[in-house]
Amino acid sequence: MMILAGRIAAVPIRMLAQLAGLVTFVDELPLWSACWRLSLRAEDGRVLLYQVCSKRGIMPARKLAEEMLAQTKDCEIAAAIGFLEYAVYSDIHSVERWVREAKDKGYKNQELLLHLELILSNFLEEYNDKAIIEEILSRNDLAMETSLYALIEKAVLYLEARSWEQAEAIADRILGIQEQVDAQLVKWTVCMKNGDHAGAKIHFNKAKTLLPEDRFNIVAANHWLVLGRKEKAMEYLYAGDLAGTRIRESKSLLGQLANSDEFRKFCVEKGSR
């Protein structure tokens, strides 16, 4: 009864908080805080976490997330704080701690952790990318971003295994739905492999417009590497945002290249970095 009363009382406050978000002169944070305290819904908690993180930083957000997890026992909260740790601070080990804690304690809605687990599989050996991809793609209740991410990772795995047709089929499926940089680069890689340089140029130029240059260079470097063009891959890697993408921590082939003596030598030759 108390829970129901709290949820009903939270409705007008949620509406006010959403309206306050449309103007700059009202601080929506106290409203979201009140809304969460009344409703104790993970959905409201997630919004409050984003607000706290953007306005007060990660430390208060972490403390709040712990309190929310104890209340809701819902992986939606662990996923929200995990995404913040990754997107804002690129802190892989903190992401892993949130995922592990939510799984170990058996919190509900564990499928919401799959996206983070797939991110972790790029960095940590204990997360099996192929198994996670298949689990995501076998479900029909996850967010579009999660399915998209799994499809891209699957296409890249196909490219690495030289299964060009399967990779291209995935890219075509993605591009039939939305414009997407990785899918364009998969198409570019396949065109290059088939010697279709005109087609490759179209896809490469399209891809280039979809990301900031330093981020794009890292993604493109990976595709040069798949094509076996290590020199080109190092050029793009050198021009890319090495720190922002945490590529040096990645266990991928590109991560190995970024940590290699060969790349260090390349950087020295190009200039200090």
Add this chain to the structure above:
Amino acid sequence: MNLYTALLLLPGLIVGLTVHEAAHAITAKWLGDRNPERMGRISLNPFRHLSPLGTLALFILGFGWGKPVIVNLYNFKQPKLYYFLSSIAGPLSNLILSGVSLGILYLQPHWIVAWIFTSMFFINAILAVINLLPVPPLDGSKIWPCVIPGMRPTVSGKWTKIWMVALLVLLFSGAIERILGPVLRFLYSLMPNG
């Protein structure tokens, strides 16, 4: 819009927007996407579907919208066709509700019932028409790309901003009124005492 008209429209608004958004979610589930179900959108609880901005817009501008139902197009076997069907389900449900309400009004019910169904008749018809405009966040922005050959079903963020500006121009230039005016006149002519 004055308070009297706003109160007059309230039942139609609540029922119309709730059924509209639930229709999107139910159709998406039928077509293979359970993401809206997981987000609690297969429900006739109005609080799950009303958007504060869309509700406010209805009282200020005379039309509104609900909280969008987010679907995962990768769960659809035929993304363009199924996205079209799940998107058009909302306006279609409003059209059906509007027709049923008109039918009930012809039965000459008690004035309270007549008030509720008059409100439902008008609001649902307006919701159906306005939602066909190709302007985000309205359903038309999802429906039209699905029927235009060669267009992707999802509109990029860049285009969304352009369309939002177009919506504001439509509002402040009075073009929306020019669209709604004939619709309202037509609806009045359909009323039992029209």
